[in-house]
Amino acid sequence: MPRHSKRRHAPRLLAVVAYAIAAACLLPMVAVALAAVTGGTETVGHLMQTVLPRYAGTTLLLVVLVAAGTFVIGVGAAWLVTMTRFPGSRLLEIALVLPLAFPAYVLAYAYTFVLDHPGIVQSTLRDVTGWGPRDYWFPEIRSPGGAAVMLILVLYPYVYLLARAAFLQQSASAFLAARALGSSAWSAFWRVSLPTARPAIAGGVLLAVMETIADFGTVAYFGVQTFATGIYTSWFSMADRAAAAQLALCLLGFALFLAVLERVQRGKAKYHHTGRRHVGLPPSELKGMRAALAFLLCAIPVLLGFVLPLVILVAMGLDSEQNLLSRRYMDFIGNSITLAGVAAVVTLVAAICVGFFQRLSPGRGPAWAAYIARLGYAVPGGVIAVGLIVPFAAFDNAFDAWMRATFDISTGLLITGSIWLLVGAYMVRFLAAALSAYEGGQATVHANMDAAARSLGQGPLGTLRRIHLPLLTPSLLTALLIVFVDVMKELPATLIMRPFNFDTLAVQAYRLAADERLEGAAVPSLVILAVGLLPVILICRQVGKRP
Known part of the structure; x- marks a missing residue:
């Protein structure tokens, strides 16, 4: 019975991290809803009379x-x-x-x-x-x-x-x-x-x-x-x-x-x-x-x-007169690779935490955490950008006002306009893709392997590090690649949230085309x-x- 209990429950730290990731994915949607509700009926009425019908x-x-x-x-x-x-x-x-x-x-x-x-x-x-x-x-x-x-x-x-x-x-x-x-x-x-x-x-x-x-x-x-x-x-x-x-x-x-x-x-x-056996339909020859x-x-x-x-x-x-090897384009490429690389790693780690937590503790809570984490694939980048900027800009402004009143120090915008908030937006947007790739590989790891690892004295994190991750290397690389490419192509969230004077290849292409x-x-x-x-x-x- 104790063994069964250990198998069914994840470490508390992993549970906290998984639920925090799900909350981060839910934050933009909640923030957008709250900002819309508190925006006033005048704005809604103006939108209804002007642009909303055309947009819809x-x-x-x-x-x-x-x-x-x-x-x-x-x-x-x-x-x-x-x-x-x-x-x-x-x-x-x-x-x-x-x-x-x-x-x-x-x-x-x-x-x-x-x-x-x-x-x-x-x-x-x-x-x-x-x-x-x-x-x-x-x-x-x-x-x-x-x-x-x-x-x-x-x-x-x-x-x-x-x-x-x-x-x-x-x-x-x-x-x-x-x-x-x-x-x-x-x-x-x-x-x-x-x-x-x-x-x-x-x-x-x-x-x-x-x-x-x-x-x-x-x-x-x-x-x-x-x-x-x-x-x-x-x-x-x-x-x-x-x-x-x-x-x-x-x-x-x-x-x-x-x-x-x-x-x-x-x-x-x-x-x-x-039938007992599946027989595929033979293709017909066309001439x-x-x-x-x-x-x-x-x-x-x-x-x-x-x-x-x-x-x-x-x-x-x-x-064109564009020189791909110029210092300016090297900066664009460097910025794109930096954002895509960091976002891919962060998103993969988040996917591993959520996916492994659900495997260790099958139940409603972990299942809901995984479901919320997947919702980001359906949310457009512009919505995620608005949903993250609104609460963090309010926090930055409130903290700056408190620091000015208390210590006469201006902190400026600590989070808004930073690379890390943009990476967070990418994580929310593309976590579903990484989670699907990870879970696809995880399904091939039989539960008996987990039991064997426990019998040899390995805890959940040891099982993940020594058993799961080596076996899931192809799936993990696939997830990294998918998120990396998606971030390279992503435009609306990057346009809205990128730090000042921090342009990517997608932004440069959009700017030149505009x-x-x-x-x-x-x-x-x-x-x-x-x-x-x-x-x-x-x-x-x-x-x-x-x-």
Whole structure:
């Protein structure tokens, strides 16, 4: 009985740290809610009469367009490369993941450079036809539709990966039974395969939607007014903290609603096979025009989402005056690596504390701590920034006032505007990714290993250090890499919270693009892309290991 008690309860220090991490993840959401409630009804009324309907309408339009686009491309491509065979299908099966390496705002810079009015496409069109600027119509890239296309091209891999996994797990029995009853291949897909994979597909679409509402760089550059841009504008341009908090609360509510939906869908993603053995559906061979059409449909997303923008960015970078080896760019790279490295380590340590605490003490308290720690992935960076700055700025100001009154010393802003508060924001935002990677590896460590370690005199922390961490090295490195890359790409929280004169590659790319210096913006964008390719390569290797 004593042994069982020791096994079931974590050390008190670990429990305190795990609950403190969960509280830190909850703090921005609580702070945003309190700041919004105390902001006054005048601000709410003004928002309702002016910008709120526009922000809500545009955000909802983007959500609908991105959900539909990622569903069509992700599910269609997953079905074609999984259930059919055509020349190049195995290569495309891997290549369809590559657009995930692109931040949407980088894709926006590349396409604006070639599709905007002064770009090469419209310039060539005017030169060939002799038309003037008002003599023809051309789709406007800087529009909600343009922003939706950019987001669809980089977010469809979420749906593709989950749909592909679901299709691979499906048994051939139900599909073949539908065909035997007279259904066409398309009808069997629509009535059998698609409903079976629905939970996984819905989870992928919801992930894409959450990334859409969190996006700031793309919509800000295109001048599309959403909740994300409204928070930034209210905070900086109008200096209206109450309006920023109330807009953040609206976005937070929508994000948490989507998070609950995603979790429910993930819980339903179960597959049951009636036979004793799972028999996968044999892929059908496509030939002639069908094979060419399938290749084209799968190649277009890769071409538009990775190959073409990469070529454009390289051409832009070669023509720019930006020197990647200059002292200024070395500072940008150093700042980015410093932030990403520190944030990755802090986030991984937090994930280990929360995950190991839940393993040692399974129960409602640890489960709730882990659930709260995962909520940050659904909260946009701008919301987290507002939620952290508001309470810590109040603390800094109160402490400074007390020090002035008591000791006649001004302490200034001790926490607000520091690197550590920004690292805390990254930890809240990306802890879910690190926790998922850690728990995925932890699931492979059998409970008997813990019992063996205890019988040899090891306590919980000794078991973690000598048994778990060595076995989980691949999972820990994966978690580090994912968080490192996410921090390198993160823009809204960095823009709002970064210390004075402490710019990163993402901030530099955004600043140059905002000044319409797109060729210059290509240089830091290419560095961000190169770093972003690292986890995508790992995913591609897993995709290549087709069962």
